[in-house]
Amino acid sequence: MDSQLHICIHGAGGLGSVLGGYLAKSGHNVTLISRQAHADAINEQGLNIFGRLGDMVIKENLTAVTHPAQVEGDIDYYILLTKAKDAAAALEDAAVLSAQIKCALTMQNGVGKESLLVDAFGKERVIGGSIIEGATLIGPGRVNNHVTAPTTAYFGELGGGSTQRTDVLAQAFTNANLNAKSVEDIDNVLWEKVVQVSGASSWSASSLGAIAGLDYWDGISITEGAEHYVTIAKELINVYKAMGYTPQDYYAPFSFLKMLDESPFEEAVQACIDMGVTMKPKTPGVRTSMHEDLVKGKETEADTLFRPLVEEAKKHNVAIPTFLGAYRVIKIIDSNLDKRS
Numbered sequence: 001m002d003s004q005l006h007i008c009i010h011g012a013g014g015l016g017s018v019l020g021g022y023l024a025k026s027g028h029n030v031t032l033i034s035r036q037a038h039a040d041a042i043n044e045q046g047l048n049i050f051g052r053l054g055d056m057v058i059k060e061n062l063t064a065v066t067h068p069a070q071v072e073g074d075i076d077y078y079i080l081l082t083k084a085k086d087a088a089a090a091l092e093d094a095a096v097l098s099a100q101i102k103c104a105l106t107m108q109n110g111v112g113k114e115s116l117l118v119d120a121f122g123k124e125r126v127i128g129g130s131i132i133e134g135a136t137l138i139g140p141g142r143v144n145n146h147v148t149a150p151t152t153a154y155f156g157e158l159g160g161g162s163t164q165r166t167d168v169l170a171q172a173f174t175n176a177n178l179n180a181k182s183v184e185d186i187d188n189v190l191w192e193k194v195v196q197v198s199g200a201s202s203w204s205a206s207s208l209g210a211i212a213g214l215d216y217w218d219g220i221s222i223t224e225g226a227e228h229y230v231t232i233a234k235e236l237i238n239v240y241k242a243m244g245y246t247p248q249d250y251y252a253p254f255s256f257l258k259m260l261d262e263s264p265f266e267e268a269v270q271a272c273i274d275m276g277v278t279m280k281p282k283t284p285g286v287r288t289s290m291h292e293d294l295v296k297g298k299e300t301e302a303d304t305l306f307r308p309l310v311e312e313a314k315k316h317n318v319a320i321p322t323f324l325g326a327y328r329v330i331k332i333i334d335s336n337l338d339k340r341s
Contacts, residue, residue, distance in 0.1 A: 041141025156186030221276025
C-alpha cells in the first residue's frame with residue numbers, strides 16, 4: 001500500500017461493515033457510522049467477519065461511531081451506504097463533515113442517487129461507484145461475507161473517465177480482497193447493474209415472497225419460474241439497449257445479460273433452469289435483498305430501483321408489461337405490510 005487512506009462509511013450495516021473491515025485489515029484508517037449496538041460491539045470486541053475469506057476479528061485501524069459529528073480528521077473517501085430511503089436524512093447529518101471530505105460517493109443500488117451527494121458536497125468532489133459484494137449483518141459486531149465476483153466494484157468520474165482518485169480507490173479495494181476497477185464509463189456500469197438487479201429483484205420478490213422458505217434457486221429451477229424470469233430480463237435488456245448500451249456482464253458470473261440477450265427464449269430458459277439445479281446444493285438460501293426485505297416484513301426499495309427503468313421505457317417506447325406486473329405486485333405487498341400476521 002502506497003499510503004494510508006481515511007475512509008468513512010456512512011451506513012455500516014452488512015455491506016458497509018465488510019468493506020470497512022477488509023479495508024482496515026489491509027492497513028487503511030476506517031471510520032464506520034452505524035447503529036449504537038453495532039458500534040459498541042465493534043469498539044469493544046472488534047468486528048467479526050466470516051464467510052468467503054474465513055473467520056476473522058478486525059480491531060486495528062477501525063473505529064465505529066453513531067453520528068457524523070463524531071468522525072475525526074480529514075476524510076479521503078466518504079462512502080454513503082444507507083438504505084436509499086434514508087439517504088437524504090443521512091446527508092443532512094453529514095453536513096457537519098463537509099470541510100473534512102475530499103471525495104464522496106455512494107455505492108447504493110440505483111441510478112441518479114449521486115445527485116444528492118452533488119447537492120451536499122459539490123460536483124467536483126463526487127465520483128460514481130457500484131458494487132455487488134454479498135454481505136449480511138448477523139448481529140452487533142458480526143457480519144457474513146457470503147459472496148463476491150471476479151470484479152466486485154467499479155469506480156469512475158460522473159462525467160466520464162477515470163482519474164487518479166478513482167484509480168487510487170480501486171487499488172485500495174483490490175488490495176483489500178475486493179477486486180475493483182477504475183472505468184471510463186461508470187454510467188454504463190450503473191445502468192447495467194440496475195437492469196441486472198431489477199430483473200432479479202422484481203421476479204424473485206413478486207414470485208417467491210409469499211413462502212418464507214423459498215430461495216432464488218427454488219424459483220428459477222422450474223420451467224415456469226425460468227420463463228417468467230427470462231421474460232422480465234429480456235424486457236429490461238430491451239430498455240437498456242434502447243438507451244444505446246449493449247450488455248457487458250460487468251458482474252459476471254452473477255450477471256449473464258449477454259446470454260439472455262443473444263439466446264432464443266427457449267435456450268435462455270433452459271440455461272436458467274440448469275443454473276438453478278446446479279447452484280441449489282452449492283449455495284442454498286440465496287435471495288435478492290428485495291426478496292429478503294419482504295420475508296422480514298420490511299418495505300422494499302422498489303420505487304427507487306424500478307422507476308428510472310419505467311421512465312426510460314416510456315421515453316424510448318419499449319414495452320415492459322411483465323416487469324410492470326411484477327412491480328405492481330410488490331407495491332401491493334409494500335402497501336399492506338402492516339396487515340401481515
